[in-house]
Amino acid sequence: MTRMSTMKAFNLIIDGESVSTTDYFDVINPADKSVIARCPKANVEQLNEAVSAAKTAFSAWSALTYSERRVKLMQLADAIEAQAETFITLLTKEQGKPINGFAGLGSGFELGGTLAWIRSTASMELTAETIQDNEEAHIAIHRKPIGVVGSITPWNYPLLIGIWHMIPALITGNTVVIKPSEMTPLTTLLFGEIAKDILPKGVVNVVAGAGDIGAAMSAHKDIDKIIFTGSTPTGKAIMKSAAENLKRLTLELGGNDAAIVLADADIKAIASKIFATSFINNGQTCAALKRLYVHETVHDQLCEAMTNIAVSMKTGNGINEDTDFGPLQNEKQLDIVKALAQDAKERGANFLCGGEVVDETGYFYPITLVNNIQDGARLVDEEQFGPILPIIKFSNIEDAIVSANRLAVGLGGSVWSTDITRAQDIASRLECGTVWINNHAMVQPDAPFGGVKDSGFGVAFGEAGLKEFTFIQTMQTAKS
Known part of the structure; x- marks a missing residue:
């Protein structure tokens, strides 16, 4: 396809320079399936150049003080904020999320989170810890930067998760090579264009491409650490590749978060919050509420309250101001949601709303609530990563805890109750990295999060x- 004159040109960022390529791939707007840009496709030689640039830049960047690095990162935040409208529009076009959306959780929310995380993280600092200081010796623990960090990011929060990866790496003195998802590379490339004019050359490098570039990063001898957010199978493949040079790893992989609603829960007070945290980013959030276990005495009331909210939502093109939820980001994810819904139907589950595609102009799927469903159904056991929620009735809390813990994943979980002490006791028994009481999927820059x-x-x-x-x-x- 010939590049359209109206399309903005995007380039790789290597060693402080914008680098064009001879090979490109299309970036699709999931709301209408149109091509919004052609993305430069990096080859392994260009990846090697990016890694070499990062390795060279490491010595000077790591030698700076926290304060000196902080000044640069704060300048970066200001420069991104100055182009907020451009970032927000581009996010909506490449990812699909609305400009504003339900509860204001759209592209503007992601941009706001990006700025907050840069500024908050850049304000942090690791200092030496003295563990002994007496007449015999002074012993202190110092924290040293690792080197070149490779970041591989997903398509659900392309800008924000990239920031989650890069800013802690940079403030601690590391340099970065980042590969965004080939589905949503544009906001990361735009970030790189801004960063190259503020940070020393080679400190941040952006390479775009498919899985082959990610695999090459995982095995690269000069990348000292990989941070990856994405699927569990890909995370396991990265771990195997990283073993060749004992690469350090941070892996935030798949989840299927369970929530338990107790009999004493105030349904009127929590229904809207449960709805919002289930369908944040159209359900395309790693730590979204994805399995809802509800005590039989409040099950019907909660189902009715959530259905009333769901049927008032508008799914459509995120550019339109009145859109609550946009499309799924890609056709593959839409097909997964449809397959899980079909399995639920074949098992006799009850669809309270949604469940049928009514608009095929983009990758749209309506907000869907499903009850009369049990553990073992694909919709319960597999991560849907989309706008469809199974609601499972229980009568015994011990059974609900077993159900919540029965899967191989353990990212987040929550307990909903007016009895906080009891809720905390139950929450402490959930096998997950983060557990919320009367909330879900809420993260912040100073609270550790992982699975x-x-x-x-x-x-x-x-x-x-x-x-x-x-x-x-x-x-x-x-001393002696």
Whole structure:
């Protein structure tokens, strides 16, 4: 396809320069299936150049103080904010999420989160920890940057998750090579264009491409750490490749978060919050509420309340101001949602609303609520990553806890109740990295977040997140 004159040109960012390529691929708008841009496709030689640039830049960047690096990152946040409208529109076109959307959780929300995370994370600092200081010796633990960090990001929050990966790496003194998803590379490439004029050359490099580039990064001898957000199978493949040079890893992988609503829950107070945290980003959120276990005494009331909310929602093109939810990001994900819905129908599940595609101009699927469904159904056991929620009735809390813990994943979970002490007791028994009481899917820059079991290992955010990008150097000074 010939590049359209109206399309903005995008380039790779390598060693502080915009780099064109001879090979491109189309980036599709999921709302209308149109080509919105042609993305430069990196080859392995260009990846090697990016890694070499990052390796060269590491010495000077890591030698700066936290304060000196902080100044640059704060300038970066200001420059992104100055182009907020461009980022927001581009996010909607490449990812599908509305400009504003339901509860304001659209592209504007992602851009706002991006700025908040840059500024908050850049304000953090790791200092030496003294563990002994007496007449015999002074012993201190220092945190040192690892080197070149390879970041591989998904398509659901392309800008925000890239920031989650890059900023803690940068503030601690590492350099970065980032590969965004080939589905949503544009906002990351735009970020790279801005970053190259603020940060020293080679500190941030952006290469776009498909799985072959990600695989080459995972095995690259000069990449010292990989941080990856995405599917569990891909995470396992990365871990195998990384073994060749004992690469450090942070893997935030698939989830299928369970929520348990107790009999004493205030349904009127929580229904809208459960709805919002189930369908945030159209359900395309790793830590969205994806399995809803509800006590039989409040099951019908909650189903009715959530259905009333769902049928008032408008699914459509995210560019339109009155759109609550946009399309699924890609056709493959739409097909997964449709397959899970079909399995539920064949099992006799009850569809309270939605369940049928009514608009094929884009990858649209309506907000869908399903009850009369049990563990074992694909919709319960598999991560849907889309706008369809199974609601499972229970009578015994011990059974609900077993159900919540029965899957191989363990990213997040929640308990909903007016009895906070009891809710906390139940929450402590859930096998997940983050557990919320009367909330779900809420993350913030200073609270560590990560998974257990097949949801990966390592954490993001806060001091614990910064430490993921460092190694310990213990310094012992003898005094006698």
